Structures are given as structure tokens and as C-alpha cells.
Amino acid sequence: MTMFDDYISCRLCPRKCGVNRYETTGYCGMSAELKAAKASLHQWEEPCISCENGAGTVFFSGCSLRCVYCQNSEISNNGYGMAVTAEKLGEIFLQLQDRGAENIELVTATHFLPHIISALDRVKSQLKIPVVYNCGGYELRETIKRLDGYIDVYLPDIKYFSADISRKYSSAPDYFQQATDAVTEMIEQVGKLKYDDKGKLLKGTIIRHLVLPNCRHDSMRILDWIAENTSSDSRLVSIMSQYTPFDFISSDYPELKRRITKMEYNSVVRYAENLGIKGFTQDITSAREEYLPHFDLEGII
Ligand code: SF4
Known part of the structure; x- marks a missing residue:
């Protein structure tokens, strides 16, 4: 097995656990063995990401954020997935390309950064499609710097403005500072939006924001930052309405036990429009479960 120094005293993300992942796991719940839960063509991303054939999405197990309402809890909090080597991961990327994937989309990958870089070093020259980095935004700027030259499109969340909310739901009071530093680095790295002649995004950054119940004013402060900076x-x-109140959400958070209202979502969308922000919205009346992938190790075994 390839040894990666980063895992010996892991400080890849803002948690900076400092643990030896060859012996134990950190806050992300992952050891030095990369685990993934699905590699498939995914239709439910933004139109310039999914395009005609779907994004070539690889879902990684574990997460350094572990939000109490996580929409992918089966893999992020419960660690569902199967061990994959860097060599095999490179092969998975090439298989997705062969199946017609519009891009390679890495979902929540930072806690496996050494594996990701190793896999891309092996196959990037054979990839004719963009590499998309989809993450929760809670990233160290210096870690994102290491992805320079490997990533074409960044797809980060900015989830919270308020430190009280990010502490309450993700145990990360420094979330906004870390996320905005990371997004600034991402934008500097990949530069201006660039599309192919079919409208597929080849370069650039899409900032995602999931509107949460009772948090529309927090959403607006995030939009202010985006417009100003x-x-x-x-x-x-991309302003998302698909928040789903799963049964596992603790009764400590009764306010999270409902979907968002049309008023909440539309007020955030209108606010973005008034700031001149362009991008994507979702139909709040459409079924949200269709956006949520079913994890079954497709493309991994
Ligand atoms: S990647 Fe995991 S182990 Fe490493 S610092 Fe972050 S949470 Fe801790």
C-alpha cells in the first residue's frame, strides 16, 4: 500500500486533528484507507455540470463537517463505502470517461487529498473532460492551493454566515472565515467561467447554498459577501431548496424538522436577484428525494 505522509499527523482540513490515520481515525471518521460509496453518471447537478450524459460523480465516504442534518448521512456520518486504492481510483475516473461522463466530479474528497492527487497524477493526461471539486466549503486555503493544476471547476458550498449557526449545526464556529478564504483561493485558481460550445462548464466556480429552515437572513448575509467579494x-x-428533514435529525433541533417554505426560499432568491447575482435556482415544488443519490457501491466494486 502506498504510504502518504499527510495521514501520519493529519492536518488536511480546519479540524487539524493531528492524528495518525494509519492507527486511528480523525473527526472525518476516516482512516488512511480511501473509501468510496458510488461512481456513476449523475443527472441532478446544475445543467452546465450534468449536461447531456451526466456528471461522472465519485462519492467519497466520511466528511470533516458532519452537519446534524446531513443530506448524505449514510456515507458522511455512517462511513458507508468500500476501500479503493489510488491506482483503482484512477481506473474509475477513466471508466467514467469511457461511459460518456461529462466530467469527473469528486464529492467531499479533501480528507483523501493525497489519494486524489496520486490518482490524478496517474490519469490526468488521459482525461479529456474537466475535473470538478464538489465540497462543503470547510477547507483550509493551503490545502486547496495544493489542488492547483488538478481541478478545472470548483463546486463549493457556503453554508453559513453566522458563527452561532455553524457551531450549532456543524460544530464549526470558524466555518464562514474558512469557507470564504477557500472560495477566494478557488476562484483565483481556476479564473473566469469558460464553457464549451454545448454549454458545459470547462473552468470556473459555482458556489452552492442550501437554504435551511429559519435561516433565510443568514443566507442573505452570504449573498452579500459573494456580491461584494x-x-x-x-x-x-446555485441556491438550493432541496433541504430534506430526515428522521435521524435529533429532537435537539426541532426547527430542522420541516422543509423550507416557499416564502423562505423565494425571499432568498429575490435577494440574490436584487444583488445582480446570476446562477441557478430549484423548483421548490418538485420532489427533493430525486436529487439524493442511492448509495450501492455502483462503479466501485
Ligand atoms: S481530514 Fe479528517 S483527520 Fe484530517 S484534520 Fe480533517 S477531520 Fe481531522
Whole structure:
């Protein structure tokens, strides 16, 4: 097995656990063995990501954020998945390309960064499609710097503005500072939005934001930051309505036990429009479960 120094005293993300992942696991719940839960063509991303054939999405197990309402809890909090070597991961990327994937989309991958870089070193020259980095935004700027030259499109969340909310739901009071530093680095790295002649995004950044119950004013502060600190030719914003109140959510958070209302969602969308922010919205009346993948090790075994 290839040994990666980063895992010996892991400080890949803002948790900076400092643990030896060859002996134990950190906050993300993952050891030095990469685990993934699915590699498939995924239709439910933004139109310029999914395009005609679907994104070539690889879902990684574990997560350094572990939100109490996580929409992918089976893999992020419960660690469902199967061990994959860096060599095999490179082969999975090439298989997705052969199946017609529009891109390679890495979902929540930072806690496996050494594996990701090793896999891309092996196959990037054979990939004719963009590499998309889909993450929760809670990233160290210096870790994102190490992805320079490997990633074409960044797809980060900015989830919270308020430290009280990010502490309450993700035990991360420094979330906004870390996420905005990381997004600034991402935008600097990949530059202006660039599309192919079919409208597929080849370069650039899409900032995602999931509107949470009772949090629309927090959403608006995030949009203020985006409007004031990023340039419209370098980023799009995707405002998501698909928040799903799963049964596992603790009764400590009664406010999270409902979907968002039309009023909440539409007020955030209108606010973005008034700021001149361009991007994507979702139909709040459509079924949200269809956006949520079923994890079954497809493409991994
Ligand atoms: S990647 Fe995991 S082990 Fe490493 S610092 Fe982050 S949470 Fe801790």
C-alpha cells in the first residue's frame, strides 16, 4: 500500500486533528484507507455540470463537517463505502470517461487529498473532460492551493454566515472565515467561467447554498459577501431548496424538522436577484428525494 505522509499527523482540513490515520481515525471518521460509496453518471447537478450524459460523480465516504442534518448521512456520518486504492481510483475516473461522463466530479474528497492527487497524477493526461471539486466549503486555503493544476471547476458550498449557526449545526464556529478564504483561493485558481460550445462548464466556480429552515437572513448575509467579494465573470451561485428533514435529525433541533417554505426560499432568491447575482435556482415544488443519490457501491466494486 502506498504510504502518504499527510495521514501520519493529519492536518488536511480546519479540524487539524493531528492524528495518525494509519492507527486511528480523525473527526472525518476516516482512516488512511480511501473509501468510496458510488461512481456513476449523475443527472441532478446544475445543467452546465450534468449536461447531456451526466456528471461522472465519485462519492467519497466520511466528511470533516458532519452537519446534524446531513443530506448524505449514510456515507458522511455512517462511513458507508468500500476501500479503493489510488491506482483503482484512477481506473474509475477513466471508466467514467469511457461511459460518456461529462466530467469527473469528486464529492467531499479533501480528507483523501493525497489519494486524489496520486490518482490524478496517474490519469490526468488521459482525461479529456474537466475535473470538478464538489465540497462543503470547510477547507483550509493551503490545502486547496495544493489542488492547483488538478481541478478545472470548483463546486463549493457556503453554508453559513453566522458563527452561532455553524457551531450549532456543524460544530464549526470558524466555518464562514474558512469557507470564504477557500472560495477566494478557488476562484483565483481556476479564473473566469469558460464553457464549451454545448454549454458545459470547462473552468470556473459555482458556489452552492442550501437554504435551511429559519435561516433565510443568514443566507442573505452570504449573498452579500459573494456580491461584494467575487466577480460575476468568475462564479455562478446555485441556491438550493432541496433541504430534506430526515428522521435521524435529533429532537435537539426541532426547527430542522420541516422543509423550507416557499416564502423562505423565494425571499432568498429575490435577494440574490436584487444583488445582480446570476446562477441557478430549484423548483421548490418538485420532489427533493430525486436529487439524493442511492448509495450501492455502483462503479466501485
Ligand atoms: S481530514 Fe479528517 S483527520 Fe484530517 S484534520 Fe480533517 S477531520 Fe481531522
